[in-house]
Amino acid sequence: MLKSMTGFARQKATVGEKIYTFEIKSVNSKALDLTVKCNRTLMPLEEKVRQIVSSFISRGKVDVYFSVENLSSDGMALSLNKEFVSGYMAVLNEIKETYGLKGEITLDTIARKSEILLVRSADVDENEEMAKTWVELEKVVTEGMKQFVAMRAVEGENLKKDLISRLDTISGIRDKIEEFAPKALQAAKERVRERINKLLEGVTVDETRLLTECAILADKTDISEEFVRLSSHIQQVRDLLEADKPIGRTIDHVIQEMNREVNTIGSKANCLDILNLVVEAKGEIEKIREQIQNIE
Numbered sequence: 001m002l003k004s005m006t007g008f009a010r011q012k013a014t015v016g017e018k019i020y021t022f023e024i025k026s027v028n029s030k031a032l033d034l035t036v037k038c039n040r041t042l043m044p045l046e047e048k049v050r051q052i053v054s055s056f057i058s059r060g061k062v063d064v065y066f067s068v069e070n071l072s073s074d075g076m077a078l079s080l081n082k083e084f085v086s087g088y089m090a091v092l093n094e095i096k097e098t099y100g101l102k103g104e105i106t107l108d109t110i111a112r113k114s115e116i117l118l119v120r121s122a123d124v125d126e127n128e129e130m131a132k133t134w135v136e137l138e139k140v141v142t143e144g145m146k147q148f149v150a151m152r153a154v155e156g157e158n159l160k161k162d163l164i165s166r167l168d169t170i171s172g173i174r175d176k177i178e179e180f181a182p183k184a185l186q187a188a189k190e191r192v193r194e195r196i197n198k199l200l201e202g203v204t205v206d207e208t209r210l211l212t213e214c215a216i217l218a219d220k221t222d223i224s225e226e227f228v229r230l231s232s233h234i235q236q237v238r239d240l241l242e243a244d245k246p247i248g249r250t251i252d253h254v255i256q257e258m259n260r261e262v263n264t265i266g267s268k269a270n271c272l273d274i275l276n277l278v279v280e281a282k283g284e285i286e287k288i289r290e291q292i293q294n295i296e
Contacts, residue, residue: 001244003296004155005029005060011144015136019069022137022144024053026152028294029061036064040115045134049141056145057152058246059296066141068133079118085110152296159291160241166284166291167234170258173281174230177265177274181223184271223268226261233258237288248295255292259285 005028013020036050049066092105110116236254240247262285266278 001153002156002160002241002247003149003152004159005152005248005294005296006155007060007148007152009144009148009151011140011147013136013140013143014071017071018133018136019071020066020137020140021069022049022064022066022140024062024064024144024148026057026060026062026148029059032057032059033061034064035062036066038065039067042066042068042133042137044130045137048134048138052138052141053145056149057296059248066137068137081116081118084113084115088113088116156295159295163241163288163291164238166288167237170281170284171234173277173284174227174234177223177269177277178227180271180273180277181227181269184269184274223265226265226268230258230261230265233261246296248292251292251295252289255285255289259289 005026008025009023011022032054034050034053036046036053038046038049045066049064053062053064088110089105092109095101096103233254237251237258240251240254259282262278262281266275266282269275269278
């Protein structure tokens, strides 16, 4: 199933006296760039959340936030974060002395910082409490990731339809070029014959040598191999779009090869009709390259 790298999901659940929240959003990126943020008290669970998220996706710049909010203060204890307060006051005093600033450090100044308070469950084993929290949080994170992947899949399906439409257009252009190819080759031969006759007017021309030169020209202007490879690349992309795995990097490489074949056709075929079709094909390929930058 084709998946977009753009997505968003928010999962929230109330269990007893706690509200669990999980939020994730992503945009395109060459690799997996995962940032996880959470409340200070939940930091021990950050790696577990990271592992779950990584198991669902392989590419994208991903931002994750999760939290747990207590609806009741029963069983909760507050304590002063003395280390933070001492450090904060020391920094403020240093700023005053360094820059000659005036003003007093008051309770109001300190109270604005939420870090001055430590919140913990009173008379409860912290490891046991964290284990219980993880049981519920894991469910919320997993369900949130399922929603996130589903949204990516919906956008991926829209991308797939657009890409198939453009591949069909390129296939049609290829068929038109193939129709012009024999005429273009014959016209090239005639041009060579006319030029040689004009340059050697009144001089007997070795017909065998002329045919040899035309054969060399035909080889240089033959685009049959490029047609075969272009057709192969188009089919490769179609097959990749049906694959149930991340295909972004692979399909990007194939599109580059497709563009190379079209360029070669344009350089070999000295025919205005073919050159116009090549320009059209390159336009479609460029649009495909833009679209696939958002494929996982």
